[in-house]
Amino acid sequence: MTAHLASETQRYLAQAEEFGAHNYHPLPIVVSEAFGAWVTDVDGKRYLDCLAAYSALNFGHAHPVLVDVAKAQLDRLTLTSRAFHNDRLGPFLEGLAKLAGKDMVLPMNTGAEAVESAIKVARAWGYRVKGVEHDRAKIIVANGNFHGRTTTIISFSDDPDARDDFGPYTPGFVSVPYGDAAALAAAIDDDTVAVLLEPIQGEAGIVVPPHGYLAEVRRLTLDAGVLFIADEIQSGLGRTGATFQCDNEGVIPDLYLLGKALGGGIVPVSAVVGDASVLGVLRPGEHGSTFGGNPLAAAVGLAVVGLLETGDYQRRARELGAGLRARLDALVGRGVVEVRSVGLWAGIDIAPGLASGRRVAELLAERGVLAKDTHGSTIRLAPPLVVEADELDWAVDQLEAVLADLRG
Numbered sequence: 357m358t359a360h361l362a363s364e365t366q367r368y369l370a371q372a373e374e375f376g377a378h379n380y381h382p383l384p385i386v387v388s389e390a391f392g393a394w395v396t397d398v399d400g401k402r403y404l405d406c407l408a409a410y411s412a413l414n415f416g417h418a419h420p421v422l423v424d425v426a427k428a429q430l431d432r433l434t435l436t437s438r439a440f441h442n443d444r445l446g447p448f449l450e451g452l453a454k455l456a457g458k459d460m461v462l463p464m465n466t467g468a469e470a471v472e473s474a475i476k477v478a479r480a481w482g483y484r485v486k487g488v489e490h491d492r493a494k495i496i497v498a499n500g501n502f503h504g505r506t507t508t509i510i511s512f513s514d515d516p517d518a519r520d521d522f523g524p525y526t527p528g529f530v531s532v533p534y535g536d537a538a539a540l541a542a543a544i545d546d547d548t549v550a551v552l553l554e555p556i557q558g559e560a561g562i563v564v565p566p567h568g569y570l571a572e573v574r575r576l577t578l579d580a581g582v583l584f585i586a587d588e589i590q591s592g593l594g595r596t597g598a599t600f601q602c603d604n605e606g607v608i609p610d611l612y613l614l615g616k617a618l619g620g621g622i623v624p625v626s627a628v629v630g631d632a633s634v635l636g637v638l639r640p641g642e643h644g645s646t647f648g649g650n651p652l653a654a655a656v657g658l659a660v661v662g663l664l665e666t667g668d669y670q671r672r673a674r675e676l677g678a679g680l681r682a683r684l685d686a687l688v689g690r691g692v693v694e695v696r697s698v699g700l701w702a703g704i705d706i707a708p709g710l711a712s713g714r715r716v717a718e719l720l721a722e723r724g725v726l727a728k729d730t731h732g733s734t735i736r737l738a739p740p741l742v743v744e745a746d747e748l749d750w751a752v753d754q755l756e757a758v759l760a761d762l763r764g
C-alpha cells in the first residue's frame with residue numbers, strides 16, 4: 357500500500373518510523389484535520405472515521421459545545437493539582453455521579469488508571485469492610501479481557517503480545533471463561549473481593565456475552581458479598597444505545613469504570629464511579645494523580661455529561677445501529693462469516709482465507725473509510741455517534757465493494 361502514497365504522507369511516515377517507538381502498527385494515513393465524523397489527511401484526502409479513536413470520539417471530532425467549553429477553560433484555569441480545590445471539579449463530580457446514579461466519583465486521566473484505581477479500592481474494601489485476610493484479596497477477571505497496558509493490568513491479560521516478556525506479574529487475579537456464569541460462580545471464594553468485567557469485550561472483537569449473563573454476575577456477586585466492577589471505558593457513554601451497557605442488561609454494578617469518551621476526544625479523562633460504601637474506603641494520601649480532576653478535564657467532562665443527559669446520542673446509537681446491523685447481516689455469506697453488534701458498535705468477522713482484517717482495513721482506507729482490524733480477521737466499526745445514516749450506508753457500500761473485489 358505504500359508504493360503510491362502521496363508525498364506529504366511519505367515524508368511523515370519515514371519520520372515516525374525513525375523517531376517513534378514501534379509499539380503501534382498504524383495504517384499509513386496521516387490525519388491533520390477533522391470535524392464530526394470526517395477526517396482529512398496531510399494530502400487533502402477525506403475519510404469517514406469509523407473507529408472514533410476506540411470510542412473516545414463518540415461525540416465526533418471538534419464537537420462545537422465541547423470545543424467552546426475547552427477554549428473558554430484554557431483562558432481561565434488549567435491546573436491546580438489536588439492540593440487545592442478548583443471551581444470546575446465539584447460540578448463535574450456531582451454531574452457524573454448523578455448521571456450514573458451513584459454517590460461519588462474518583463477522577464483520574466487514562467482508562468488504565470481508572471482500572472488500577474478500582475483494583476486498589478476493591479482490595480482496600482476487601483480488607484477493611486469485607487474482612488479478608490491481609491494480602492489475600494482475589495479479583496476475578498475474564499479470558500480475552502482488555503483493561504489497559506500497565507504492568508498489573510497485563511498480568512491478568514491472556515494476550516501474549518500484551519503480556520509476554522513483561523513479567524514478573526502481579527498476583528491476585530483469577531481468569532474464567534467470559535460469558536460463563538457457572539465458571540464464575542465456581543471461582544468465587546472467601547478471598548474474592550471483586551469481579552472485573554467488560555460488559556462487552558471490545559478489543560476481543562465486540563464479544564457480546566449471552567443475554568442474562570451480566571444479571572447473573574450481579575446476582576452471584578451480591579449473594580457472595582463481592583464487588584461487581586464494570587469496565588465501561590469503551591462500552592459506556594452512548595456507544596451501545598444506552599448511557600451504560602449495564603443499563604441495556606438491567607444491571608447496576610458497584611463500580612463503573614469510565615474513560616475514553618468522557619474526555620470528549622479533547623483531553624484524557626477517566627473516573628471510577630460508585631457508592632460511598634465502596635469508594636468511601638479511600639483515605640487522604642492513599643491514592644491520587646497530579647492531573648486527575650484538573651479544571652480543563654473537569655470542564656470538558658461536565659460538558660460531556662450534559663450531552664449524555666439529553667439522551668440524543670444514545671438514541672442515535674440505537675437507531676443508526678439497527679440500520680447498520682441490517683446492512684451488515686446481508687454481507688454474511690458474501691465474505692463475512694459473522695457479525696456481532698450492539699448499538700453503533702460492530703465486529704465483523706472476515707471469511708477465513710479471503711483476506712486478513714488488516715488487508716480489509718487497508719482497502720477500506722483506499723476507499724475513504726477508516727476502520728481497524730482486531731485479532732487477525734475481525735473488522736470493528738465504531739463511528740462517531742454524530743455520523744449520518746447515509747454516510748454509514750456509504751461506508752457499508754465500500755466494505756461491500758472491498759469484499760466483492762477480494763472474492764473476484
Ligand SMILES: *Cc1c(COP(=O)(O)O)cnc(C)c1O
Nearest residue numbers: 466467468502503504587589590
Ligand atoms: C481502552 C480501554 C482501557 C484502557 O484505556 P486507556 O485510556 O488506553 O488506558 C481499559 N478498558 C477498556 C475496556 C478499554 O477499551
